[in-house]
Amino acid sequence: MSPTEAPAAPSCTVVVGLGRSGLGAARLLHARGETVVVLDSGDTAELRSRAALLAAEAIPVHLGVPLSAEVFQALPMPPAVVVVSPGIPWDHPVLEGLRQQGVQVVGEIVPAWQASRDVPWIGITGTNGKTTVTCLVHHLLEQAGRDAPMCGNVGVSAAEVVLQRRLEGGPRPDWLVVELSSYQLEAAAAIAPAIGVWTTLTPDHLERHGTLAVYRGIKRRLLEHCRVRILNADDPDLRRHAASWDEADWVSAGPREALPAEVDPCLWIDREGLVQGRQGPLFPASALAMPGQHNRQNLLLAVAVGLHAGLEPAAMEAACRCFTGVPHRLERVRRLNGVTWFNDSKATNYDAAAVALQALEGPLVVLAGGESKQGDARAWLELLQERAAVVVLYGAAREEFAGLLHASGYGGAVHSLEGMAEAVALAAELAPAAGCRGVLLSPACASFDQYTDFEARGEHFRRLVLAL
Template sequence: MQTPVQSFAGQRLAGQGLTVVLGLGRSGLGAARLLRQQGQRVLVLESGSNEDLEAKAEALRVQGIAVQLHTPLAASSFAALAERPARVIVSPGIRWDHPALEELRAQGICTDGEITTAWEALQPVPWIGITGTNGKTTVTHLVAHLLARAGLDAPMGGNVGRSAAELALERLMPGRPLPAWLVVELSSYQIEAAPAIAPRIGLWTTLTPDHLERHGTLDRYRAIKRSLLERSAVRILNADDPDLRSHAASWEHAHWVTAGPRQQAQSAGIEPHLWIEADQVIGPGGSLLDARALAMPGAHNRQNLLMAAAVGLELGLSGAVMEAAFRSFPGVPHRLERLRELDGVCWYNDSKATNYDAAEVALRALDGPLVVLAGGESKQGEAGGWIRELQRQATAVVLYGAARQEFQELLERGGYGGELVSVEGLEQAVPLTRELAARHGCRAVLLSPACASFDQYSDFEARGDHFRRLVQAL
């Protein structure tokens, strides 16, 4: 027996012709299976060809999904198809302005991001959409944890955990109930490819220069993030972020939160919805909960707590329920994750810090002196604040990966005065870091790369998992 959503989706999508899904990654697999479940004819095009991809392709073919391997993303590949596609589904890793996609649009062929398939399939379910340069993953986990502890069925997915399409596929299986809410982390790549997504509640944590190699300018990057909030019925924004605060006057309707006192926000022309005074979270009705409820270090985590609390207020949760949930929050893997204490030194995995700003936040959150591990695949950005925090907090920096020479020159030019060591990878870095921490009497070791991971790892999770294994083996 079909659920109402399955019936609705089937009626709306029937007779739309062939849908082409690009790529056999996690998001592509989820989208292909979800569309097939809804009765669509699906063809997956994959540029690679190896044993693993062939196994994935065969599994899809068994489910009635056609797959072509070794098919490059080019206009000629689409021209060679026996049937002109009605729609093409794009994974986040593919540039939205790729020449082949631009050619498809010029021909009148619809192109959509993978996450759009989940939005369409779960249309009756309200979304909580969370974006931002930094902080979005922690806030996504916090909101999902808060709602779960309050007894609400609100699974988490998108740019973190399972893809939204995988989540939709699971919840649309016969006999499965629809969730009450969906908590979705959305990257700029996903937002620009999914203009149809309009969350019931939208959250914007921070904005600093990132992904400029993809989006070109900060203004373009900002506009993509902003578009999600403009389509959200309820908008929650961080008044402590300098960029968001500087554009506060352009928002007519928004719920601003600040980890500082109310008067401080008001002096910047913002009337906060939630604020902190005397270690209490204060809202329109007075004191709500203890601002120290989160065990995670750093002032930025108070901002994260406030954003999650603002969602809780929208859903009618009491301050007592929210405080209890925050106190039980275990933290987020790879984001200032405390791994262990060894010989009086704490080891932290902050592999999620893939840019200068995120790494700077981590340095401010911990008590020094520190030994810091940094490196990987470098990204565009302003490094001045990061270097100043390294100067203040780190007695030694161990550089590794593709960026190690670039970072060494960057830190030397920036006047960093601590010890600098360069190695190939984390296998060499971890034991060396232990020696440096003992020699300099450091309180903690921090992996906070300030880089993407793709020089040596598939993603930042793989990098953080490797670091965790190396540290636990010491």
């Protein structure tokens, strides 16, 4: 610094939100030498426990404070960077005001990206299917001897993984397999994974993003920044925009000749059930035992990643044969009195719930409800008519869903209850009497009316079913 230069004014990085991702971001930023302050509007026992963990690392936390301009003005030093958790709307007026003042506002995934630039990322996004693809890609790489932690919107936050591996002396991974939601991506324009995967695109989170075009643009921006782009040619929306991509690797769970001329797939499944590549057959698609056409699409997306990562087809086939699936996504819980129970708590919208119905044979008892979302329910309602003998509704959306079923002319029995415990008990009684093959929890709703997240909802369902 020259004698005439004034020292930079002290500033801090503020992390807003003390959920799993905010906790990881705060610890990572602090370990990198930044002055960190954490704010959260809640003040629960769980948040106090997390605050105590951070206080032990000399990271101050302020609980029970609303997101307001006054809170930032009251800080002992001005923020240079504000890191927001995914649950906070990106267009919140306070965040907009901070941007206008020149404060950098980023999402919690950004510190992890900045601290791991020498590790290639595999970024996986999409409306539905991204968790299964993320888990399967992680499984394929790990079974082949690659060190490839799974993180992001599933499991552990990316910041926590990077902190452990890079700043706490852990080994450098070969890859980071990162599930990325639209909430994370809208706040992380700069991240550019080596490999990007786009599973599906159907209307979701429109109450936050406003329009399908905005939602699509958030996903697309990620793929445009990736060196390798892997897209699902069986998704109607993605296929409709195929001509707009100058370079992409397309996959299809159907035969190659059924695709439009503008889609030249790198992987497909032939009429004999073999996964085919441009150099010839790889292995039978039946190596992955998970039910449903959507899981064949997930298989091909993961195999395309594996090929770019240097995996041999035989190694991927062996890994697929020992893949047990994903918790809360068409998870088989148990068989009791001739009825199989499935936990599909991850189905948080109409399209995801329709996929589950397509994958299973009826007749079924279907449990649905929670906090409803905007979306087109027609395909879901048609499949309920076709495969559900009984629908048991619970939670905040039960009256709304009862109205949808009535208006659609649904011919089965409909029951409406307060909570999951009553719904499971009634389903156990009704399924054998109605001659149903299975009971399917596939809520078509967010979980936030009664649970912290879809995992908590699925765990509660599983406990109830195992206790029958």
